[in-house]
Amino acid sequence: MTHKSAITIKDVAQAAGCGVATASRVLNNSGSASADVRERVETAARDLGFSFSAIGRALQSRRSMTIGCLVPSLANPVFAEAVQGVQAELQGSGYQLLISCSNYDEAADDAALEMLLSKDTDALIATMVAPERSAALQLAGRRGIPVALMFHDPMEGFVTSYVDNVEAAREVARQFARLGHRRTGFLALRFSTSDRSRNRYAGFLAECRAGGLPDPALIEIGEAEARQPDRLAVILGQHPGLTAIFASNDFLAIALQNAARLLGWRVPQDMSVAGFDGIEIGRLLEVPLATIETSPEAMGRQAARLLLERLQGGAPVQPPALSFHFRAGATLAPPTPGKGDDGRVAAQPPSAPPAETAQQG
């Protein structure tokens, strides 16, 4: 108790007057032991305040009971929630979570993964800049370490927990089109380092084309513009003809509205906006945000479950994409005739009330 530490099973065995093997059996409830010695060992362990050394155990069992988790950043609530989901699912399984962040840096990604691997993690969960190029990820696979990806589309050799960004983005495009929007834009943050962002654009673009609409404008911005409304406003001002913009995430969608306000544009009258992710605050705003609702928490849970199954000997099996859900919001309305656009009225004016939801998955 008052000692520095270091009460090993050897101390317990000595205090109980038995061998370490016996003490181990008693404390693990494995093998047999007489009531007598069982009592002595348990008392000794309690009195000495003994607790197992996970390291000793790990060394002998070749399992660290640790799962490594790599995400771009915990400052992004989407990833934080996913990790929370992983954590929740791991509760009670005996596995602990070792986390690492890459800050959206591809080199850091690989380095962090290697670090986790060198820590003898029993399994890995990762969201990366470019999983398809990651040497460390390949290495993990070759070593037979179970790996689950999160947020990424299915990829040869790895299971993943994901939402179909392409399909979700198509849904947004359909909503825009149904309201009569023709000149649209896609506002992207971290386009080069996020396959999610790229997939959303790809889906949006594909559906616009499928609907006979002009290609959406791709507006790429950096961190700085995202958090400085005046700078974002300048960029937005360079795209005057757009009547609806799809932002690659909800935070961006809110920042976008702020920038629009600086330009004197009203949402949704002068410009419609849709986001992605479905963060809860979006629902509470004075003008509720139209967005694609997803559940990062469920994604984390699923990824963790996939790993646990494999750790228990199951075969890797790729589950279907998680469902998403279009959340209607007041940031979305038909374009004001004559404003910005080329003046043509939408081919299909919104006769039906806006669909509340679209399910997929």
Next chain:
Amino acid sequence: MTHKSAITIKDVAQAAGCGVATASRVLNNSGSASADVRERVETAARDLGFSFSAIGRALQSRRSMTIGCLVPSLANPVFAEAVQGVQAELQGSGYQLLISCSNYDEAADDAALEMLLSKDTDALIATMVAPERSAALQLAGRRGIPVALMFHDPMEGFVTSYVDNVEAAREVARQFARLGHRRTGFLALRFSTSDRSRNRYAGFLAECRAGGLPDPALIEIGEAEARQPDRLAVILGQHPGLTAIFASNDFLAIALQNAARLLGWRVPQDMSVAGFDGIEIGRLLEVPLATIETSPEAMGRQAARLLLERLQGGAPVQPPALSFHFRAGATLAPPTPGKGDDGRVAAQPPSAPPAETAQQG
């Protein structure tokens, strides 16, 4: 490479035709070795794809190079950012982060801490429901494991990284009073499990009294009310006389405005609102949120730094509280005369323009 795994230093030594001791010395650049054998060992290690087993090392060195971190939940961006700060500060130190969440449950708190301890973590960072009652925390202290708290006020026997919630809340009360508000309220979520919430109320109450104002109404709500605007509106409707409400965090402040809207109250004309934390979205809203800005990221970084210093042999030293900053916002205005209140005009009408900021720490 194609093997399951398990290339140990023994294999490297064998391949290089030397003893394991020599291989260890070469690979660690400790002790001496001839250029000849050095070359052979390095080649062998590279060819075999050898990497050290952290477990073997930990067992022998008695240091796991792992730091445990316990927070209530990663779904709360405040804690997620703090962990991100911890993570960032630990980068390059060689320490890895083992995280656990208690979901605001006191029993889970203690269990999780014990779990982390049993994993042989070299140090601990924790935010708990009740650190002063935690047996596991005491145990860690007795074992000589460096511990740093986060978000908690200084506490005998432990260093902590924190912001002075009492003082910050007093600042909010002063801002309210300066604008002429008299009948105020404090909206609290998780009052019983969060000393932060309680301290904020305590400071708010103290300053109201110091300013000769009536005691603020304490409005406690649960998770359910926080995320269902209609239910929150019902509760809010039971407190008709209040002209300004201080919400214990920004999310709550936004939900509160939503509820007010449902009641037909305008913010700030019918009711002023202030939050706490300073989340970024608050700045981007159409009606920017008045709040206390803090930096959870800095808190995490500081906590991590404290631990690293102690792990390098430094003595524990309690740093001063981190600074906070009152962020003015459009949710705050003088009360409309005659509305709700007892009709008396504030003793000190706001002659000076609202102070932009208040610094502390």
Next chain:
DNA sequence: ACAAGCCATGGAAACGTTTCCACAGGCCCG
């Protein structure tokens, strides 16, 4: 009453690493 089996038990090996120690050879200096 004796063989066969079961139960309780402890010694020892193994896991992967670092480090202490011992040993051998070569060098310098007296």
Next chain:
DNA sequence: CGGGCCTGTGGAAACGTTTCCATGGCTTGT
């Protein structure tokens, strides 16, 4: 030319645990 001292090297112990195996005593069935 011999003693002391570095340098390079490898064997072995230690870290804390689990598990294999051997041992010895006891029970059970014939």
